Amino acid sequence: MKIITKLNRNITTRLENTSVFVFCSYAIIAAFMTYFCMYGFRKPFTVATYEGLSLWGIDFKIVLIISQLIGYALSKCLGVKFVSEMKAKYRAWGLILMISWAEAALLLFAVVDDPVVRTIAIFLNGIPLGMVWGLVFGFLEGRQTSELLGAGLSCSYIIASGAVKTVGALWLNHGISQFWMPFVTGACFFPIFLLSIWALSLMPDPTPKDQEARTKRVPMNSSQRREFIKMFFPGLLFLTILYFFLTAYRGVRDDFAAEIWLGLGYGSEPLIFTKAEAPIPFVVMFFLALLYLVKNNRIGLFVTHYIMLAGTLLIGISTLLFDAQIIDGSVWMILVGLGLYLAYVPYGCVLFDRLIAAFGVTATAVFMIYLTDSVGYIGTIAINLYKNFWHGEMSMLSFFRLFSYVTSVFCSLCFAASLLYFMYFAGNKHKKE
Numbered sequence: 455m456k457i458i459t460k461l462n463r464n465i466t467t468r469l470e471n472t473s474v475f476v477f478c479s480y481a482i483i484a485a486f487m488t489y490f491c492m493y494g495f496r497k498p499f500t501v502a503t504y505e506g507l508s509l510w511g512i513d514f515k516i517v518l519i520i521s522q523l524i525g526y527a528l529s530k531c532l533g534v535k536f537v538s539e540m541k542a543k544y545r546a547w548g549l550i551l552m553i554s555w556a557e558a559a560l561l562l563f564a565v566v567d568d569p570v571v572r573t574i575a576i577f578l579n580g581i582p583l584g585m586v587w588g589l590v591f592g593f594l595e596g597r598q599t600s601e602l603l604g605a606g607l608s609c610s611y612i613i614a615s616g617a618v619k620t621v622g623a624l625w626l627n628h629g630i631s632q633f634w635m636p637f638v639t640g641a642c643f644f645p646i647f648l649l650s651i652w653a654l655s656l657m658p659d660p661t662p663k664d665q666e667a668r669t670k671r672v673p674m675n676s677s678q679r680r681e682f683i684k685m686f687f688p689g690l691l692f693l694t695i696l697y698f699f700l701t702a703y704r705g706v707r708d709d710f711a712a713e714i715w716l717g718l719g720y721g722s723e724p725l726i727f728t729k730a731e732a733p734i735p736f737v738v739m740f741f742l743a744l745l746y747l748v749k750n751n752r753i754g755l756f757v758t759h760y761i762m763l764a765g766t767l768l769i770g771i772s773t774l775l776f777d778a779q780i781i782d783g784s785v786w787m788i789l790v791g792l793g794l795y796l797a798y799v800p801y802g803c804v805l806f807d808r809l810i811a812a813f814g815v816t817a818t819a820v821f822m823i824y825l826t827d828s829v830g831y832i833g834t835i836a837i838n839l840y841k842n843f844w845h846g847e848m849s850m851l852s853f854f855r856l857f858s859y860v861t862s863v864f865c866s867l868c869f870a871a872s873l874l875y876f877m878y879f880a881g882n883k884h885k886k887e
Contacts, residue, residue: 465656466658469657470658478606481603484657485590485606486606486609487647488651489607490610490614491646491647491650492614493611493615493618494614494618494647495553498621499636501622502515502626507569513842514569517569517573518573525579525580525581526584527584527827529583530585531828532585533585535676537585537589542593545592545593548589549586549589553582553647555581555582556640557641560575560637561637562578563575564633564634584827587823588823591607597661602746605738605739607802608739608742613732615708616727616729618639619711619727619728621642623727625638625639679821682821686876688879690822693801693805693826693872696864697826697829698829698830700797700830701834702833702834703794703857704798705837706841706850706853713849713850714851715727718783718784733792734788734791738799741796742761745758755812756873758805758808759873761800762796765792766793766861766865767793770858770862770863772789772793790858797865802823841853
């Protein structure tokens with residue numbers, strides 16, 4: 455035990471004294487792998503179609519997706535308090551507890567042959583998983599290199615979603631049932647998850663220079679959370695409403711990827727899930743990494759808005775090109791994915807981190823990440839119910855095309871409104887630099 459403790463301290467000390475490049479490489483790999491593995495417990499069930507099954511008059515796959523999302527949204531609501539208040543020394547153990555809980559729920563999903571129990575199992579699976587992002591990002595925020603670290607972390611869920619579906623599809627092709635496949639897939643990722651958590655837990659705390667550059671990050675109590683919202687309410691309202699639509703759009707593209715690809719003529723290619731996502735994280739990471747060069751936090755906040763706005767515009771433009779038959783279905787899926795993640799990813803790693811630093815507020819970015827997430831996943835639930843009851847006969851491909859236009863127009867307008875607020879009203883009211 456003493457040998458392990460000494461080893462851990464030596465690694466932490468070396469990280470404190472190493473170069474920025476080495477530290478960032480270590481932190482990105484550790485955070486990337488931790489969150490990448492989480493998807494092995496969250497998304498495998500969506501690769502199955504559960505054809506011919508229904509519950510309470512709703513397609514069974516939609517029931518499962520909504521059930522997990524309810525648990526996931528509840529987790530985000532709980533995370534507003536528990537994750538934003540959690541002390542750093544408990545994060546690693548919290549992550550292990552969350553993933554063990556999720557895998558146990560997948561075992562219940564596999565062994566009990568009852569649709570209601572399986573629906574409850576997927577709900578239980580979602581409850582712990584919603585807290586994983588905040589616990590991982592808590593190791594990264596408040597540093598001078600937070601953009602680089604956050605961009606690396608964000609690449610994990612872009613790649614993981616497709617990779618996990620590929621693993622799940624391969625298990626299905628090898629005879630594993632659609633009910634056992636999620637548990638088996640999760641078991642494959644569990645040892646890697648534990649190793650990644652260990653590596654993440656050895657990261658040193660932000661340095662005094664980090665705190666000077668990005669404002670010290672401290673747990674927020676309820677009165678501090680209310681004061682923060684009151685301080686920036688109009689801008690936060692725009693960002694939260696549009697995140698409602700972005701999350702719903704991401705949910706449709708992600709959870710029904712199998713149906714969309716089938717409609718595009720790629721249904722027999724398991725690797726298509728990974729191929730379509732592979733180029734996206736590198737482009738997203740490139741743009742977010744450029745923010746590291748922007749030292750002025752107010753300008754960094756505005757540039758973040760420009761990047762996100764470009765993403766929502768790309769969703770609409772690429773859909774127009776697809777409808778005009780200028781690009782094919784695979785290119786369209788890559789481009790709308792790129793646009794989606796250019797707009798979506800900054801919420802979880804850059805946007806609120808820059809906002810706090812720009813206006814010199816003592817807070818934690820995890821609070822706003824979880825507040826917007828708790829609202830965003832309600833949007834995913836709502837859009838699934840809307841599709842089932844009002845457009846049940848419409849193909850998922852046609853519905854996704856229509857939703858692409860709606861998301862692009864509405865979210866672009868909201869991003870523009872948020873940018874104007876923080877650039878002028880909030881800027882005049884809370885000048886820092």
